[in-house]
Structures are given as structure tokens and as C-alpha cells.
Amino acid sequence: MSPTISEIKSLNVAIIGAGAAGLVSARELRREGHQVVMFERQAQLGGTWVYNPGVEADPLGSDPSRAIVHSSLYASLRTNLPREAMGFRAYPFVSTGQPHWDSRRFPGHQEVLLYLNDYATEFGLTELVRFETEVVYAGLVEDGKWKVRSRQENGVAVDVDEIFDALVVCNGHYTEPRTAEIPGIDAWPGKQMHCHNYRIPEPYRDLVVILIGSGPSALDISIDIAQVAKEVHVASRSDEAEVLRKQFGYHHIQLHPMIESIQKDGTVIFYDGSMVLAGVILHCTGYNYHLPFLDTHGIVTVDDNCVGPLYKHIFPPVLAPRLSFVGLPWMVLPFPVFEFQSKWIAGVLSDRIRLPSQEEMMENVSAFYLSLEASGMPKRHTHKMGAHLFEYNGWLAAECGVPVTEEWRKKMLYATLQNYLAHPGTYRDAWEDDDLVLEALMEMATVATLD
Known part of the structure; x- marks a missing residue:
């Protein structure tokens, strides 16, 4: 039985990172009635989509004491997904036709950053961000709460300790090279x-x-x-x-x-x-998941690039629901996945959506790991989604009680893959499936209205 409005919890939640995952998490948490603070180490939002022409002193990125450059973007980077397929459900990623925007179906990274800034403005999220503030420690304290120690780099480093009811980790995974x-x-x-x-x-x-x-x-x-x-x-x-x-x-x-x-x-x-x-x-050769700030007393570990144990790539069963992760799966359509994950987290934290018992979640995680092992999947590919993407999205949507109309995304993803295999050097400019774009626009308008 679902709780009544009076029974729904309102928690004080810390989000680490103000990239795409952090922004959509903030929106969904706030829609659910939670209080939100986003900690962002950079001077602007956008996470991995903020281009920085500077590079690290250590070209391999293997020195743990190096000054880290957050971005991994190269100047010529364009999305490898059509804008319509990669956008949030509640805020379609379409070309506005404005002179300063990149109107191509596969836009450059600058366009994605503009889109994220517009998303934040549309939903009033920028006011929730503490810029140039790095989380240097997040540890479990009594009653399932979290102590977050943040450091502001504005001339003089100042460490501040705060207590939050819950912690959502959205720090990305394109900074620590493999x-x-x-x-x-x-x-x-x-x-x-x-x-x-x-x-x-x-x-x-x-x-x-x-x-x-x-x-x-x-x-x-x-x-x-x-x-x-x-x-x-x-x-x-x-x-x-x-x-x-x-x-x-x-x-x-x-x-x-x-x-x-x-x-x-x-x-x-x-x-x-x-x-x-x-x-x-x-x-x-890819990147490592890196959580140097997180202290769970050994409950959550990173082993051969597997962050675990996690139920559905999100909740560690022993610490659920007060600790969660958004954005770990890869080989996905990232923004819609972040959106489904954060909807689920927000509803679970308010007790509107119920999780299975700790024992049931651990059994599910163990069975998942065994299935990967039996299929010959290396541990470092634990969070690789690939062909299971839409099944995963559908499961999350069902848990959240929201309609999932993803058929057009499947078609668009398949068309992109076929173009890529046929014309890998030019596939971004070889798009001819305008009927799919029309279908996408119609579906997005419907979903955005319902969401």
C-alpha cells in the first residue's frame, strides 16, 4: 500500500556533482518534496560537458597527487547520439534555431552544455548548486545520516562539515584514466x-x-x-x-x-x-570509477571497476536508501537513464516507493553477479548495459509508476548504429531518417506533458 501525503518523508539530501546526473537528480528530489544541495567542484554546472583546453601535468593521469582536470572533452567532439535520443524525457533536446546554437542532429559539446544550462534554468536548479566546492569526505554517521565535508577553493581553502539525511553520488566516471x-x-x-x-x-x-x-x-x-x-x-x-x-x-x-x-x-x-x-x-582505454571521498566502512567498494554491491546499479542494500548512485551504467542513453534512476531514488526516499528487504536485494545482487560470471562477462563490465538498456529503463519506469514510450528511441539508436557501421567516419552527417525524428518529436511532446 502506498503512503498517504502526510506520511511522505521530506529529507535533506546532498548531491555530489552538478553534471547531467546531478541536475536531474536535484529536479526529481525536489519534485518529491526533498531539500537539496548540490556540491560542484567546478565554477559552472555541466560536469563532463564543460570543455577545458588545459590538460594535466601527468599525461597518463596516473599520479594520484596530480592537479586533476575534470573534463575529458576534445575540441572536435560531437555527440555520437542524435540529440532527440539523448535528451531528458521531461525536457526534449531539440534545436531552437537560435544563431548561437548548433543545429546539427549530432551537435558539438558546446550545444550539450547550453542544453544543460537551459534545463537548469527551466527548473530553477542553479540556485541549489554550491560552485567551486569539492566534497573531500562523505561518511556514515548515526541514524543512517551522512557527514559531508566540503572544501571551497576561493583563495583560502575552508572545510565545512554538514549532516544530511541522504547522499546521492553523481560524480561521473570520465576523470580517472585506465x-x-x-x-x-x-x-x-x-x-x-x-x-x-x-x-x-x-x-x-x-x-x-x-x-x-x-x-x-x-x-x-x-x-x-x-x-x-x-x-x-x-x-x-x-x-x-x-x-x-x-x-x-x-x-x-x-x-x-x-x-x-x-x-x-x-x-x-x-x-x-x-x-x-x-x-x-x-x-x-576508458576510465575507472573513483570515489576517494566516500567512507562506507568497507560496505561499498570498487573492485576491478565494479562498484558494489549495488541493487540495480543504484542502492547498496545495507545502506539503502540513504546512499545511492546515479550514472554508473555505461553503453546507454545517459540522460534518460539518469532521469529514471533519480525518479526511483526520489520516490524511495520519500517512502512513496518501497524497496525489497535488505536480504532480497542482496540475493538479487548475488544472482546478477553469478549471471555475469556464467556468461563470461569480465567484472570490469559489471555496469555495461548495452542490449539490456531498454529492459532496465522499463523496470525503473514500472517501479516509478510512469509510462515508458521508448520505442522511438530504440529505432533511433538502431538507425544510428547502422549508419555508424556503414559510414564510421561520416555517420553523424549521413542521417536520412527524418520520419524517426518526426515520431520522436510527437512522442516527446506527449511525455513532457505527462511527466
Whole structure:
């Protein structure tokens, strides 16, 4: 039985991060009647969508004492999803036609940041953000509450301790680089870096560059660098790298299997026996989940990039519902997933939506882990959603009691994938499915009215 209005709780909730996940969490929590504070380490909202031309002093991002640059955006980055598919349900991401906006179906990162700022303005969220305020500690105290220690960097660092009823972690996962392990790399005489610190191609002019990886960043950056580099070589364990063979106009991008070893003279040997004398190795190998501020007395851990144990990638059963995470799943349509997750969290915190018992949640988590193991999925892919995305969204929508009209998103995602496989270098500008756009606009108008 659902609680009455008088029984619904109103809690004081801390949100770590004012990117897309933090903003939609703040909106949903406030709609549910909770009091919200967002802590944001940067001077503006937007999280990973805030472009910073500066890079870290440590190009690999492996020094824990380094000054961290939050953004991983490169200057040429465009979305790899159509704007309509990636937008929030309650606030469609459509082109306004204004001169300063990017009207392309796959816009640049500047457009996404404008969209997030407009979203925050529309729902009065900016007033909830404490800018240039980093959470350096968040720990469990008595009665399930959380002590949050924040530090303001405005000339003189000042630490402030506050107690909150609940904590929602929305700090993103595109800041702490993962790098490939390569025999002989310690003797490498050339330059190494992670794509976290890639911005523009000019520094690679006339160089021989090896990129490791075959994901969207590797594809984009290989094309970017190929405009100026002498040679570009892409090394990957994945068959997905085969899409690079279909690129047009970049004939000096060559594909290889993974690197077997590296010689002291700078020669890179691949597993097929081919060799390249290169000057730069660029790791496009993903990121680690990083929660250095969070103290749960060992209840929540990060093990081989699996944050757990978490029920439905959100609630640690022992600490539910006062601790939750938004935005851990990857290979998703991020903004709609954040929206469903935060709706569920907000309703659970008010007792309008009931969670299973702690024991039932732990059993569910254990069964999920066993299913991943049985399927051969490595632990580091625990939060990879992929083909299960719409099933996950549908489950969350049912828990929240909201209609889910995602069929057009499925079609749009499938059309994008087909274009990508056929034209990986130009798929963003090869969109011809205008009927899908019309269907999307009609559905978005309906959902935005109902939400």
C-alpha cells in the first residue's frame, strides 16, 4: 500500500556533482518534496560537458597527487547520439534555431552544455548548486545520516562539515584514466598519454602515432589526428576496430591487433608480428570509477571497476536508501537513464516507493553477479548495459509508476548504429531518417506533458 501525503518523508539530501546526473537528480528530489544541495567542484554546472583546453601535468593521469582536470572533452567532439535520443524525457533536446546554437542532429559539446544550462534554468536548479566546492569526505554517521565535508577553493581553502539525511553520488566516471598494460612500456622512449588529456591534433603533426582502443573516442581521435600526423596506427583487442577499415579519406590509418611488446628503440611489436617505429602512444582505454571521498566502512567498494554491491546499479542494500548512485551504467542513453534512476531514488526516499528487504536485494545482487560470471562477462563490465538498456529503463519506469514510450528511441539508436557501421567516419552527417525524428518529436511532446 502506498503512503498517504502526510506520511511522505521530506529529507535533506546532498548531491555530489552538478553534471547531467546531478541536475536531474536535484529536479526529481525536489519534485518529491526533498531539500537539496548540490556540491560542484567546478565554477559552472555541466560536469563532463564543460570543455577545458588545459590538460594535466601527468599525461597518463596516473599520479594520484596530480592537479586533476575534470573534463575529458576534445575540441572536435560531437555527440555520437542524435540529440532527440539523448535528451531528458521531461525536457526534449531539440534545436531552437537560435544563431548561437548548433543545429546539427549530432551537435558539438558546446550545444550539450547550453542544453544543460537551459534545463537548469527551466527548473530553477542553479540556485541549489554550491560552485567551486569539492566534497573531500562523505561518511556514515548515526541514524543512517551522512557527514559531508566540503572544501571551497576561493583563495583560502575552508572545510565545512554538514549532516544530511541522504547522499546521492553523481560524480561521473570520465576523470580517472585506465591505461593498457604493455610489456616493455617502462623502457618506452617516446611519449605516452591518455585520451583524457587529448584536446587538439596539432601537437601530433608529422608524428607516427599509435592509438590503443576501438571505442568512440579512439575512432574520433584517430580521424582527428590523421589530418596532421605522418601515420596513425590503431591497436585493439576488439573486432569492433574493423569499422575503421571503412573510413573514407584517411588511408594512412592502419589497423593492428593488440601490442605484444615494446623495444627500447621505440619499436612497437603487435601480436601479428608487424612492427612500427612510433613516437606517441595514446591510450583510448576508458576510465575507472573513483570515489576517494566516500567512507562506507568497507560496505561499498570498487573492485576491478565494479562498484558494489549495488541493487540495480543504484542502492547498496545495507545502506539503502540513504546512499545511492546515479550514472554508473555505461553503453546507454545517459540522460534518460539518469532521469529514471533519480525518479526511483526520489520516490524511495520519500517512502512513496518501497524497496525489497535488505536480504532480497542482496540475493538479487548475488544472482546478477553469478549471471555475469556464467556468461563470461569480465567484472570490469559489471555496469555495461548495452542490449539490456531498454529492459532496465522499463523496470525503473514500472517501479516509478510512469509510462515508458521508448520505442522511438530504440529505432533511433538502431538507425544510428547502422549508419555508424556503414559510414564510421561520416555517420553523424549521413542521417536520412527524418520520419524517426518526426515520431520522436510527437512522442516527446506527449511525455513532457505527462511527466
